[in-house]
Amino acid sequence: MxxxxxxxxxxxxxxxxxxxxxxxxxxxxxxxxxxxxxxxxxxxxxxxxxxxxxxxxxxxxxxxxxxxxxxxxxxxxxxxxxxxxxxxxxxxxxxxxxxxxxxxxxxxxxxxxxxxxxxxxxxxxxxxxxxxxxxxxxxxxxxxxxxxxxxxxxxxxxxxxxxxxxxxxxxxxxxxxxxxxxxxxxxxxxxxxRGMLYVELEAVSASQDNHSGNTGNIIKNPAWKLVELLSQMQGNDGKVAIKDFYKGVQAPNEQEKAILHQIPYDSETLAAKIGLPNLTLSQEEYFTKLMYEPTLNISGINSGYVDAGAKTVIPSKALLKLDMRLVGKQNPDEIYQNIEKMIEPIEGVSVIKMVSTPxxxxxxxxxxxxxxxxxxxxxxxxxxxxxxxxxxxxxxxxxxxxxxxxxxxxxxxxxxxxxxxxxxxxxxxxxxxxxxxxxxxxxxxxxxxxxxxxxxxxxxxxxx
Amino acid sequence: MxxxxxxxxxxxxxxxxxxxxxxxxxxxxxxxxxxxxxxxxxxxxxxxxxxxxxxxxxxxxxxxxxxxxxxxxxxxxxxxxxxxxxxxxxxxxxxxxxxxxxxxxxxxxxxxxxxxxxxxxxxxxxxxxxxxxxxxxxxxxxxxxxxxxxxxxxxxxxxxxxxxxxxxxxxxxxxxxxxxxxxxxxxxxxxxxRGMLYVELEAVSASQDNHSGNTGNIIKNPAWKLVELLSQMQGNDGKVAIKDFYKGVQAPNEQEKAILHQIPYDSETLAAKIGLPNLTLSQEEYFTKLMYEPTLNISGINSGYVDAGAKTVIPSKALLKLDMRLVGKQNPDEIYQNIEKMIEPIEGVSVIKMVSTPxxxxxxxxxxxxxxxxxxxxxxxxxxxxxxxxxxxxxxxxxxxxxxxxxxxxxxxxxxxxxxxxxxxxxxxxxxxxxxxxxxxxxxxxxxxxxxxxxxxxxxxxxx
Known part of the structure; x- marks a missing residue:
């Protein structure tokens, strides 16, 4: 039947x-x-x-x-x-x-x-x-x-x-x-x-790890190269400073803002869920940051000795993984090209594109x-x-x-x-x-x- | 006998x-x-x-x-x-x-x-x-x-x-x-x-790792906290910008410079030994940097995902190990106090002193x-x-x-x-x-x- x-x-x-x-x-x-x-x-x-x-x-x-x-x-x-x-x-x-x-x-x-x-x-x-x-x-x-x-x-x-x-x-x-x-x-x-650009950067100094006593001031530490690059990527205002990064970003219009206010928002439950002591953002700020603003996130960074105790080393390599969540009409390929231009003048730093999703x-x-x-x-x-x-x-x-x-x-x-x-x-x-x-x-x-x-x-x- | x-x-x-x-x-x-x-x-x-x-x-x-x-x-x-x-x-x-x-x-x-x-x-x-x-x-x-x-x-x-x-x-x-x-x-x-100050810093954000899609722009990445701190610690001129860091540093006098010129120096052999393609420093520059100038070295930094492939995470913690080689009359305890003052206003960053040798x-x-x-x-x-x-x-x-x-x-x-x-x-x-x-x-x-x-x-x- x-x-x-x-x-x-x-x-x-x-x-x-x-x-x-x-x-x-x-x-x-x-x-x-x-x-x-x-x-x-x-x-x-x-x-x-x-x-x-x-x-x-x-x-x-x-x-x-x-x-x-x-x-x-x-x-x-x-x-x-x-x-x-x-x-x-x-x-x-x-x-x-x-x-x-x-x-x-x-x-x-x-x-x-x-x-x-x-x-x-x-x-x-x-x-x-x-x-x-x-x-x-x-x-x-x-x-x-x-x-x-x-x-x-x-x-x-x-x-x-x-x-x-x-x-x-x-x-x-x-x-x-x-x-x-x-x-x-x-x-x-x-x-x-949100779209995504995921890049992996590697900085190298010497072909081997070195003792910071014997080579400190002689070899440029690769982790410092990445830190300097990262601080070029972010302005003092906390905004991303990669060239043209914000091209295509659009704030929510009034209609969209009205919709953000209709999504259930319980900041206390959310804070507990993500492991923060508190979440002071208003509902509109919270959803605007998540839905209409891009991010530049350090997904991973590693260099040198990170186990217990003290070891004084100038690492030969440093690794950095960045993910960028993109909004509006941001173009991951253009942003990637501008990152490539940023690293061009820095000796011993290379980048690869791992994900590029508009x-x-x-x-x-x-x-x-x-x-x-x-x-x-x-x-x-x-x-x-x-x-x-x-x-x-x-x-x-x-x-x-x-x-x-x-x-x-x-x-x-x-x-x-x-x-x-x-x-x-x-x-x-x-x-x-x-x-x-x-x-x-x-x-x-x-x-x-x-x-x-x-x-x-x-x-x-x-x-x- | x-x-x-x-x-x-x-x-x-x-x-x-x-x-x-x-x-x-x-x-x-x-x-x-x-x-x-x-x-x-x-x-x-x-x-x-x-x-x-x-x-x-x-x-x-x-x-x-x-x-x-x-x-x-x-x-x-x-x-x-x-x-x-x-x-x-x-x-x-x-x-x-x-x-x-x-x-x-x-x-x-x-x-x-x-x-x-x-x-x-x-x-x-x-x-x-x-x-x-x-x-x-x-x-x-x-x-x-x-x-x-x-x-x-x-x-x-x-x-x-x-x-x-x-x-x-x-x-x-x-x-x-x-x-x-x-x-x-x-x-x-x-x-x-040279003396040494060795410190370990830890930055925390949430009590757990989070997904950069779900929390990007909501949670401050702890690796960014350390990167921002590091860029405060180094000026645009490449000099260490920790308050009073250079107090007590003394350039070599003429007698000392003369002695630096008597130490055997073979830049080619040295470059090969430490794994650099070349070493363009003059003999006096080389020994002055090693013997009369302090360093601020990143011995180790680690946060998030650093294995193969892409993982989009806002890590809960980031670790940083710094060693500073000190010269002249630099005082490691005073420098440490100034580092403590630098991190005081930054939420979720702590420091411990691991080695302090004048x-x-x-x-x-x-x-x-x-x-x-x-x-x-x-x-x-x-x-x-x-x-x-x-x-x-x-x-x-x-x-x-x-x-x-x-x-x-x-x-x-x-x-x-x-x-x-x-x-x-x-x-x-x-x-x-x-x-x-x-x-x-x-x-x-x-x-x-x-x-x-x-x-x-x-x-x-x-x-x-």
Whole structure:
């Protein structure tokens, strides 16, 4: 008996849906080692074929992309993004149940990748399956892009999108279903991400460590070279002093500020969570700093002797890792070039670019925001939270800057999913809310395109 | 048959002397672990008693000091300093022969502590023994101070000297027999040492590491706190900007400059030795920087993620170790207080003082310089080199600033003794040159005190 509404679909398929998720989680797919990737590609392809998606596996320079497409009544196209790879499960000893033997406890399914991202990927598929079962046909085209390198920085996603932007991937809207809901349990719709430039610098002095008594004042200490460079990179006002660093940074406008005031903010709980004695920032300051201001962070610095006691050494080398979170229209490649220019005159200092991901944003006025918020409210049964920018980094620029469509980030996993950590889990209620949300996303978007608004207008109305 | 001159003593006792040294090196005396310290104290005491020294073992807060005294014809007193402790032999696998089974190869005796300082200590004793055998009596009093904590920074030597400066240790001249000859093989007489202030700083931010995406701009990175502090500590001119840091620094005078020009200087060999592509400093610049200018060196700095790849973290802690080589009349305690004042206004930064050793210097015009140079020339059979300042650090201030006597540093070990490293060794020719040099030091000094010049005049004439 086919379900006649989404709640019925969820209720009548409860065991079957969880069993399908368990089977997917059981299948290892560790992108860092490559273990089980091929088998998982086959499994995900089979799941797509089960819902009649035209499916293909596309090779990249890294792990393949599983692509699927289901035609709908209108030309309008939504691209759903997820990933099938998972993090390595270390430390395995810290798991209560083995990471690849999924186990239900207290309403949560435990297993590596269950939250990040297999449960969310499965919720996408089951939401579409439900829509097809209830309505027989989709209102518009849906495309699926499931990549296998998200946990390794999506190194080949950009060139894949570049290569297929005018055919296979041609869409009007991308939805990235990844991440976590708000800690209150409320669903979240995120519109943008901070970008990132990650560089590693090395300073060398002599070809060997030396005694500071025998060579102090003769050899320039490489750690001093880095410290001097860092102090050139930051002005006395605490602002980043790399040339043109702030080019493209934009303060939030009044509309955005109003939205910042609607995001739940409890400075006491936050301070405790991040390990600060207190957090004196106002709500607007806090969210503005996280969403509209770039950072220059020392992720790592190391040189010389750092164990117990005193050792007097002029180290031969010093290492520095910097990450820069970028906002607005900041350009990581231009910033990198200006860093290269800064180090050029300094003898014995070199730099390499490790990550360069532009920031990405979708306009709050996009016509897709309201329908997706409405879908989340129906899916989760509670008011969703709108976040203009996610302070972390995702490669969303591939959709906004290469495919040239708006992208909405819609996480289904619970806040305490422990992804990348032992005992990763997904609340089963979140799994089902995700299935329902996907169903409602299709329904709600179909309402606004029923009039047959032309594709270009969507793009324009939701400018990036 | 008693020897009638020093060469005869050395020649006729060759095997016996080496056997005595081998027995002493066989006896472990690792001050860091305490292994064998008590047994070595007994062995060294017995060696002193063998030459009729009035011997006592004096307890300190750490390892004991072995003190000996031999009365001579005049009241004038020379204090000979050495140490009986050795460094740990790690890595043991890198030794060709076991570190505590002394072994002769190619004219060198190999074993832990043979160069630093047991061979030099033994050469002192045997030189005095020779003098007594040849002349029956010393021309003046000789005192021996052999400590057991030199390899751990001589932490208790200062208070020992303070406590006994007016009785047991009362002397007119101290001679520290430690270190290495010049790389050319020539003996060296060193008059001063750079001092040291070694501090460890810690900066903290939150009580845990945090994600730079989630907390960038919210939490102040502790590595940035240290970088900002370091850039306050150094001016744009490259000079140290700690308040009053240069108080007491004195440029070399014309006489000292002239001496700098007499020290062998081969910039090409030096550059290769320390691992630089080239060394463009003039001879005077080079020795002035090493002997008359202080340093502010980053011995170690560490924070965050420094392994391969990219990790975006705001570390909870950052560590910094600084060593400052001090010259002239610089006062490490005053400098430390000014560092404490610098960090006071910075939240979450603390400092501890790990080593505080004032610089020490003995005037080139000291009347003891010429006789000791003459003794070294006779002992080694080659022209000695005079170095106004040793660029490294020794606790010589205990003699110049507490005991209030001039101190001469007279190393006997070969330049490539590999002390603190595997395969430590002492050239047997250096061992015998050391025995002869000690003998001649007694002879040569006796010549200038024969006239009965009063003690105060020595001190005055060799002002510190």
């Amino acid at each position: 086919a379900a006649t509404n989404i709640q019925e679909f969820v209720d009548s398929n409860r065991t079957k849906n969880i069993d399908e998720l368990i089977a997917l989680v059981k299948q290892k797919s560790i992108s860092s080692s490559g273990e089980g990737m091929q088998e998982t590609v086959e499994k995900v392809s089979a799941l797509l074929e089960d819902i009649q998606a035209k499916t293909q596996v596309i090779q990249t320079a890294g792990h393949p992309i599983v692509f699927g497409e289901i035609k709908g009544q209108q030309e309008f196209t939504v691209l759903l993004y997820g990933h099938y790879d998972v993090m390595a499960p270390d430390p395995v000893d810290a798991w209560v149940s083995p990471p690849f033997e999924p186990n239900v406890r207290d309403g949560r399914l435990y297993g590596r990748g269950v939250g990040d991202n297999k449960g969310q990927l499965m919720a996408q598929l089951l939401g579409i399956k439900a829509y097809l079962e209830i309505h027989k046909q989709l209102p518009f085209h849906v495309k699926f892009v499931f990549e296998g390198e998200e946990e390794q920085g999506s190194a080949n996603l950009g060139s894949f999108v570049e290569q297929h932007k005018d055919d296979l991937l041609k869409s009007d809207l991308a939805i990235s279903i990844d991440g976590s809901c708000h800690e209150s349990g409320a669903p979240v719709l995120r519109l943008g991400v 920031p990405s944003s979708t306009n709050i006025d996009s016509i897709f925001v309201k329908p997706v918020l409405a879908a989340l409210e129906q899916g989760f049964g509670t008011d969703p939270i709108l976040e203009p920018v996610m302070p972390g980094t995702l490669p969303n620029y591939v959709w906004t800057d290469i495919l040239n469509v708006p992208v909405l980030i819609v996480p289904y996993a619970n806040f305490d999913q422990a992804n990348h950590a032992p005992n990763e889990n997904l609340k089963l209620v979140n799994f089902e809310s995700g299935i329902k949300s996907t169903y409602h996303i299709i329904s709600e978007i179909s309402k606004i395109i029923e009039g047959g608004v032309k594709q270009n207008e969507y793009v324009k109305g939701s400018s990036i | 008693a020897a009638t001159n020093i060469q005869e003593f050395v020649d006729s006792n060759r095997t016996k002397n080496i056997d005595e040294l081998i027995a002493l090196v066989k006896q472990k005396s690792i001050s860091s672990s305490g292994e064998g310290m008590q047994e070595t104290v007994e062995k060294v005491s017995a060696l002193l008693e063998d030459i009729q020294a009035k011997t006592q073992v004096i307890q300190t807060a750490g390892h004991p000091i072995v003190f000996g005294e031999i009365k001579g014809q005049q009241e004038f007193t020379v204090l000979l300093y050495g140490h009986y402790d050795v460094m740990a032999p790690d890595p043991v696998d890198a030794w060709v022969s076991p570190p505590f089974e002394p072994n002769v190869r190619d004219g060198r005796l190999y074993g832990r502590g043979v160069g630093d300082n047991k061979g030099q200590l033994m050469a002192q004793l045997l030189g005095i023994k020779a003098y007594l055998e040849i002349h029956k009596q010393l021309p003046f009093h000789v005192k021996f101070v052999f400590e057991g904590e030199e390899e751990q920074g001589s932490a208790n030597l200062g208070s020992f000297v303070e406590q006994h400066k007016d009785d047991l240790l009362k002397s007119d001249l101290a001679i520290s027999i430690d270190g290495s000859c010049h790389e050319s093989g020539a003996p060296v007489l060193r008059l001063g040492v 610089p020490s210097s003995t005037n080139i015009d000291s009347i003891f310089v010429k006789p000791v140079l003459a003794a070294l020339e006779q002992g080694f059979g080659t022209d000695p080199i005079l170095e106004p300042v040793m660029p490294g650090t020794l606790p010589n201030y205990v003699w110049t600033d507490i005991l209030n006597v001039p101190v001469l540093i007279v190393p006997y070990a070969n330049f490539d003794q590999a002390n603190h490293a595997p395969n430590e060794n002492l050239k047997l020719v250096n061992f015998e040159s050391g025995i002869k040099s000690t003998y001649h030091i007694i002879s040569e000094i006796s010549k200038i005190i024969e006239g009965g010049v009063k003690q105060n005049e020595y001190v005055k004439g060799s002002s510190i």
